[in-house]
Amino acid sequence: MDAVARLTSKGQLTVPKAIRDALELHVGDNVLFRVEGQVVVLAKTPDLLELAGSVPVPPQVRGQSWEEIREASWASQWREGEA
DSSP: OOOOOOOOTTSOOOOOHHHHHHHTOOTTOOEEEEEETTEEEEEEOOOHHHHTTSSOOOGGGTTSOHHHHHHHHHHHHHHHHHO
């Protein structure tokens, strides 16, 4: 699908309705702009609250900081790689 929008003097764009509908964009949604060469990709960013609970957290790591969990994971992978 192609759609055209005009850039205003303030650097703003209106996302055409067909694109908003295709991406299911609503007021307050965040979007991501990614530059790939001379092309820009527009994507709807996920609502992180909707992702809550989608990844199981083992009881032994609950309450640990992300840094502690990451370090333990790296150490575990390193030990497995030595075997």
